Amino acid sequence: MAAKKVDSLYKKRSDGRKMDEIRPIAAKVGVVPSADGSAMFETGGTRAIAVVRGPRVLHPQNKRNPQKGILRVSYGMMPFSVWDRIRPGPSRRSEEISKVSEWALDAVVDLDAFPNTVVDVFIQIPQADAGTRVAGLNAAAMALAHAGIPMKEMVSAMAVGKADKTIIVDVDKDEEDFHDGEGATDIPMAITSRTKKITLLQLDGKISTEELKTAIEMGKKACGDVLEVQMKALKEANTEDKE
Numbered sequence: 001m002a003a004k005k006v007d008s009l010y011k012k013r014s015d016g017r018k019m020d021e022i023r024p025i026a027a028k029v030g031v032v033p034s035a036d037g038s039a040m041f042e043t044g045g046t047r048a049i050a051v052v053r054g055p056r057v058l059h060p061q062n063k064r065n066p067q068k069g070i071l072r073v074s075y076g077m078m079p080f081s082v083w084d085r086i087r088p089g090p091s092r093r094s095e096e097i098s099k100v101s102e103w104a105l106d107a108v109v110d111l112d113a114f115p116n117t118v119v120d121v122f123i124q125i126p127q128a129d130a131g132t133r134v135a136g137l138n139a140a141a142m143a144l145a146h147a148g149i150p151m152k153e154m155v156s157a158m159a160v161g162k163a164d165k166t167i168i169v170d171v172d173k174d175e176e177d178f179h180d181g182e183g184a185t186d187i188p189m190a191i192t193s194r195t196k197k198i199t200l201l202q203l204d205g206k207i208s209t210e211e212l213k214t215a216i217e218m219g220k221k222a223c224g225d226v227l228e229v230q231m232k233a234l235k236e237a238n239t240e241d242k243e
């Protein structure tokens with residue numbers, strides 16, 4: 001079904017982007033050579049690094065699954081990633097993001113061949129300007145592929161949202177903080193590359209059903225653009241490995 005067009009009241013974005021325009025994207029794999037897999041994903045002022053370690057035997061023993069390996073994701077922002085220093089160590093926010101990222105990736109990894117093991121994915125944010133969980137997911141999916149972990153398909157993520165009754169793609173921090181009395185709406189989402197399954201969809205703020213449909217359609221398109229960049233970076237790494 002075609003998405004319904006929403007009248008735009010939010011005429012201009014602070015950085016001059018079109019409503020459906022994502023910030024400049026950069027991606028690279030192999031950024032941490034000692035890891036089994038690693039990747040960097042950047043959109044505008046947000047940068048994420050992901051490192052994969054494993055599969056390795058899981059301790060303690062009672063946490064093991066004799067049928068398949070376990071995926072474990074840990075997300076954190078570096079102390080210097082925003083103007084106010086981030087306190088090191090887990091917080092409610094980092095634990096929530098770790099969990100939703102784990103679910104989003106668990107849908108595509110296939111650890112049947114690795115019983116009793118764990119695959120650890122560490123996501124770190126050296127620089128944040130909103131959308132860190134989606135940037136982290138993009139980096140993590142690439143790092144898993146780079147590590148050679150069997151995956152049924154890729155995962156690509158993007159945050160869409162609403163500011164001043166207008167649907168926008170790739171919400172930055174200024175837009176997230178935008179206040180028109182209603183406040184901005186932030187919708188991070190992730191989608192799989194082949195079957196187009198949504199593996200992450202969170203909603204913070206207010207939005208109508210029609211607007212949500214429009215936002216999801218715009219988000220799907222943006223995830224397609226992200227996927228191209230992820231695949232290009234993975235191919236480049238493959239070519240370098242063979243040289």
Ligand code: CDP
Nearest residue numbers: 082086128129130131132133134173186188
């Ligand atoms: O980063 P993401 O949009 O996935 O999650 P959020 O909780 O909605 O955070 C939005 C943004 O707020 C982050 O990307 C950071 O730029 C900023 N932030 C911050 O300045 N201090 C924090 N303790 C947490 C987030």
